[in-house]
Amino acid sequence: MMVLLGVLALSGCAGQAPGSLAQMLGSGGCAKPDADQQLALNLADEMLNEGRPHASLAHLQELPDSLAQVRLRKAKVSRLLGRSEAEPLYHSLLGGCLAAEGEHGLGQLASARGDDVQALQNLQRAVRLAPTDEKVRNDLGVVLMSLGRHEQARFEFLTALELKDDNQLPAVNLVTLSLLQDNWQQAADLVARLRLKPQQFAEAQARAKQLQAIARAPVS
Structure with a gap:
């Protein structure tokens, strides 16, 4: 099936601000970053919002991958930049405090390469984990529409x-x-x-x- 990411209004498209990452990251029992780490995360978010994904990724690379919040942001920026690191980073979130975000990201990647069947499976799991996340519900709708x-x-x-x-x-x-x-x-x-x-x-x-x-x- 043809790639549909550029055709449909997926919630995580390049050029769209990352939105409520801070709200997502504040729940689910993730280890809390220290003050300096949180400042660096906020700076990385600001740079991504300003359309500077390369600079955002550079700042994230200074932070430890042991923090799920860091891996999620790295995965998101890597996906927007088309880097292969995005998929293993999203996979690393499965089973943890940001499992819904991991499934969501894997679904977006699958949709981007035209694999709507795999995207459907990931996004359905993401909805079960985070049923009130409007971005996940929208993206599931996009894949269902394309199918x-x-x-x-x-x-x-x-x-x-x-x-x-x-x-x-x-x-x-x-x-x-x-x-x-x-x-x-x-x-x-x-x-x-x-x-x-x-x-x-x-x-x-x-x-x-x-x-x-x-x-x-x-x-x-």
């Missing part, structure tokens, strides 16, 4: 939207799904109700067209 499981995808997008109603990704994905099903009236209603901008509607249209083209493409 043609539209009603299940709709459920995940609606869940993500209700968990955090200011998150525009599941809103745009809901419109994409309606257009994919050729339900223009529903798409228009969603745009009005969710107050999406014309640019966001155009993005949804483009994604729907690309998905339809992929679905019609002959299998080689």
